[in-house]
Amino acid sequence: MDYVYGPGRNHLFVPGPVNIPEPVIRAMNRNNEDYRSPAVPALTKTLLEDVKKIFKTTSGTPFLIPTTGTGAWESALTNTLSPGDRTISFLIGQFSLLWIDQQQRLNFNVDVIESEWGQGANLDILASKLAADRAHTIKAICIVHNETATGVTNDLSKVRKLLDEYRHPALFLVDGVSSICALDFRMDEWGIDVALTGSQKALSLPTGMGIVCASPKALEASKTARSVRVFFDWKDYLKFYKMGTFWPYTPSIQLLYGLRTALDLIFEEGLENVIARHSRLGHATRLAVEAWGLKNCTQKEEWYSNTVTAVVVPPYIDSTEIVKRGWKRYNLSLGLGLNKVAGKVFRIGHLGNLNELQLLGCLAGVEMLLKDVGYPVKLGSGVAAACAYLQNNIPLIPSRI
């Protein structure tokens, strides 16, 4: 099935699924095991403990669910809310759109706060809604931390501040799919009630594990939430947590060992260093975009994302063509523009297990692609801008000093 073989490495710069570190590929290269043997619970126990660190929570309860981000969303919502509950949700791009669609199909009463694509969540409107909601009809604030379609990062600390300001008891549900373990994320400090991510994002694993973390308040809410759920029900997990066997149904042995190694690598590098690396890669990418004379889809610096950059192409160019040619000619995988921005933007994912030279190779490829499709880019300009920044900012690799 390698009928798409091209020489050399594939340059994977979509914002998920991302590159898997070789030690993780190795760790997953194994036969199945009996998950009821003593070994798997012992392993799971370390995972549940350590995964909390990437959420920066000590009081949260994590669930490792054999599903994708979409399933993780569903788990967050159905365990904490009941049909008809009013939620506030921000529509700022394709992924927030899909989450809102899910909320509606799950029969919540979704109060949508829409922004132009490329802008962040409109927190002024949130403030006014919270102010007006004396009766506390709002049961949850649902927000995508980092909108992967437009490269917009929302400031979660401000959301918490508003909730506190208005002493509003709404649950604070956060999609951290393209942020957790790559951007600054503080579940406890920011009073997040449910945070979630997927294995194929910053954790740099294969797809297949939705990681959901619930605050004590969220766990409490789950006791009375009346949304119908079985597969996604936290109750079943909690029952097996108590028994010490941990799994209400069969986990992927490979993903468990993979997660163990992924966490080990993150802790070896240092979570703060991982976040700094993403900041460096994001910054370098934006400098390149600027040097090319192109616009970032993200409209203000405060929303700039360090995990994905959506680049706006001039109207006479079809961004889809750039992505297609990248794959056909340079073995480069870029992200398409989705929905409203289809054809108008292409995306450079700089998420997960990546380093600077990989990014620079990608940027050089993008320059050639821009030229290929008729944009008068000065070859080398973006790489030069990125290098000028990186050359002063990349630290030595700690293990090699």
Add this chain to the structure above:
Amino acid sequence: MDYVYGPGRNHLFVPGPVNIPEPVIRAMNRNNEDYRSPAVPALTKTLLEDVKKIFKTTSGTPFLIPTTGTGAWESALTNTLSPGDRTISFLIGQFSLLWIDQQQRLNFNVDVIESEWGQGANLDILASKLAADRAHTIKAICIVHNETATGVTNDLSKVRKLLDEYRHPALFLVDGVSSICALDFRMDEWGIDVALTGSQKALSLPTGMGIVCASPKALEASKTARSVRVFFDWKDYLKFYKMGTFWPYTPSIQLLYGLRTALDLIFEEGLENVIARHSRLGHATRLAVEAWGLKNCTQKEEWYSNTVTAVVVPPYIDSTEIVKRGWKRYNLSLGLGLNKVAGKVFRIGHLGNLNELQLLGCLAGVEMLLKDVGYPVKLGSGVAAACAYLQNNIPLIPSRI
């Protein structure tokens, strides 16, 4: 994380997750890929076409869902039924019990037909219920083809016969988790409306893919079924099938390539040969159990399972001890007795990518284990009985003749 290392191979004889063939492990040993590139849809297309062959359907529509068997159950039910719908479900062991629990939690009106554990589904009662149901209040018959907890295989053709006899329009929903691709299974011929399995069973892959196949009648039913669902909604898949991109959310690249190789191996061996091999292994195991003077938990030959054998131990022995010692002393993983039969049975899974000598090694191990725990087995007796049968029945490996 190999803190449980024991010398030599682990002998994996639980009825799932099962041994992964080396070529499949190899195929999955890879980095992530962009699932929106042309390669992944091209691969998916072959999978959707070929996976139908293991269901023996030409009219069915398969869904490859990033979930486990529990999720596949939920997908089968929520897409075809509405809250309050009456289902008939057979309680014959732990897994049928769990499915019934799910049906109840999903708010169906479950009409349970219970049998003693070790017996098959009571089809006489089904017949009387169908006969009585002139108003067609029964919306679905839910049956576990092979109850993994007790080693009982139900005769699905008889269920179809009864439905036809009473001209009953109920949907026919089948859990084929530990049967499909190992036991005789004929979705079209038996008029099954939804059949499902999990990747970690007879397909011999890691856990993480629920495979659900829907008949045209089931697809039709999904249009009006009012059960709430998003992650498990077939509609989203069908939308992307039409677009030719196939995936409403990110699939596991590794499992797709793994499934491709798993299917290739099955077709290379020949599906009928795979089924015959399971029959051979099941038969040999039962002969060994008999030689040991122990009882099969399955009460009648008509229900004997070719994928798992539950062995009843004498009252003075704790079957859990056998399983524990198998792991501690022989690097052998056997199945525990679950729920009602905990401590009373242990299970030998002979499912998936296994051959005769692997089974014989397991049987020899079980003999020593029985002796270890004080059962007066004649060492070698079970192996002798199994060998006597196998020696006359194993064919040459076709590719090596």
Add this chain to the structure above:
Amino acid sequence: MDYVYGPGRNHLFVPGPVNIPEPVIRAMNRNNEDYRSPAVPALTKTLLEDVKKIFKTTSGTPFLIPTTGTGAWESALTNTLSPGDRTISFLIGQFSLLWIDQQQRLNFNVDVIESEWGQGANLDILASKLAADRAHTIKAICIVHNETATGVTNDLSKVRKLLDEYRHPALFLVDGVSSICALDFRMDEWGIDVALTGSQKALSLPTGMGIVCASPKALEASKTARSVRVFFDWKDYLKFYKMGTFWPYTPSIQLLYGLRTALDLIFEEGLENVIARHSRLGHATRLAVEAWGLKNCTQKEEWYSNTVTAVVVPPYIDSTEIVKRGWKRYNLSLGLGLNKVAGKVFRIGHLGNLNELQLLGCLAGVEMLLKDVGYPVKLGSGVAAACAYLQNNIPLIPSRI
């Protein structure tokens, strides 16, 4: 290239190459690396230190040579001897024959002491030769510790005793290819001057690394030995050892990481436990052979090998047919009879990363094979004999207690 695919695991019971533990396969699953980076010398240093433990030497100097056992032989000989030098060499089977052939082609004056195949080295003749050699014309005693063709283990301590008794300064060169790390082997205690093995034997790695260990006396000899050598010259290694870069030419990165893991697993199990496990497997195999009413090719118990058993078949049976059918029908790989014993013996290798249940599966397969070719074996008899012994002797797996 899996055109020889058969369902289930291949049962690999040739006395090399042997089964590779899964953690080792994982460790080797990697890209190349620059062997001149600081990482590879750091790794190599640990290997050179730790590999001495399997030779039981503290004063020896190990060489990890990118070659096979044949190359390791050549390295041992050419570094210590000069053309025309008189060596004493024991001809007791195919591998000692091949080593003698090499010695002759390298222009040594080989004094061959021949025994019937199935017997060990004739140490009485050695004694008389040593006694007669007042002039010390004998420069080296070359002996195969374990003759893989016949399953004969020679007693090396007796050779040392004779050398000491006659105060003979001859070098003591030992082929430990199918013994080191599986049988009791004491380089320092037995005054062995060069010992060697290959990676694909008891170390349970792929083929490709010849491991040669030289005593100080051997190193001294290498300074004056006049055999022509370049690739196999220890001098080049020693030069790079001094520089701390270790490699005169490119090593296999994969084998280095593989060896690291292989040694870790051996030390985790405990070298003495590894040797005890081989003893157990050898003993069990011999009990099975006896139960089948067949003869061990090894003529006396003192020579019984714990790494390979050569089984003599009755004259009316062609042992080659057994090996062929094993592969064609049972996915079982047995060792052929070689040269003088071709057609007369087949060999069961019980060497390397193996456990008891794997062996019992093999023994059951052999029973069926014997029946297949017309030998009136009582099915189950060998397994019963082996089980009776093993059931009383297998310890719990330490990491799992």
Add this chain to the structure above:
Amino acid sequence: MDYVYGPGRNHLFVPGPVNIPEPVIRAMNRNNEDYRSPAVPALTKTLLEDVKKIFKTTSGTPFLIPTTGTGAWESALTNTLSPGDRTISFLIGQFSLLWIDQQQRLNFNVDVIESEWGQGANLDILASKLAADRAHTIKAICIVHNETATGVTNDLSKVRKLLDEYRHPALFLVDGVSSICALDFRMDEWGIDVALTGSQKALSLPTGMGIVCASPKALEASKTARSVRVFFDWKDYLKFYKMGTFWPYTPSIQLLYGLRTALDLIFEEGLENVIARHSRLGHATRLAVEAWGLKNCTQKEEWYSNTVTAVVVPPYIDSTEIVKRGWKRYNLSLGLGLNKVAGKVFRIGHLGNLNELQLLGCLAGVEMLLKDVGYPVKLGSGVAAACAYLQNNIPLIPSRI
């Protein structure tokens, strides 16, 4: 053993060992096999047939020897020459130096033609020596096709032309270690008698297989060559070739399957396309070096190598520092300057399974490194020059059009 872990991929730009394609890593991810089963000879047969294509020979006989390039050299020499034989050998860099050292230690009478490092073989002197050698005392011309230390490619067709011109019967022995399968190489057309390479070079496999190909004339010479040899003796291989079992001693199963896949990938890309890709990468690298204002160690365009570029640094810079920092800071592996050019050059290997964006990432890294060590490079300049060339010359990936 991943104590040297750095985030992201290692950028491997040493001229060997080189990057292994993922499909090859997968193919090698396997347990050992019995090499005496029918499968291994069948596989070997296809390898021996197909490997001839990368040498462009139909009349040659290939040998796949478990050794490195150094061993392959020894095999080429000892099988064709006798002690005392006069060889002509060109000293132009570290690897030709080492080969000459080997020739001397193997007791040939080596007539060395030395050039300044950075120049190619002096063929004028060869011409005069051939002209003078009426007595045909020259038995072999030994030449390194591509000197990896200096990035110099010699024109082999001219050597053949001279031999023909002077009707000289000397054997034509070629080290193609860093050329075969990457540069234009025509064994038959150029009348090469022995050509050799190593698996870890353009074939992009792990180290461990020396591939030697002998012309009929070389095979004839091997019958009378009196150099002592056993492990490297072609005779043993030829004996087993005749028997159809192919292996005089145990091959690495993993390398056989790896070579199969490596060849498949090369043929899928097309050998001419592989060579064109190397030409493109070499050209792009040289343009970058020029843009940086640095000198190529290779003194004339006619010798420019498409597999490695040795870059001369200004006298005030230590090139070793560049290599060290590349590894410590950018996870980049560059080649050191060796011997005479130590500290004066660093080397960019652009050999094996590489594509353009990988190279561009490396070039960007080198620019930052140059700046790091105080060279006033204009960041982006080299990448710009390389991109300008590549953007016009990279073809679409055939399998993806």
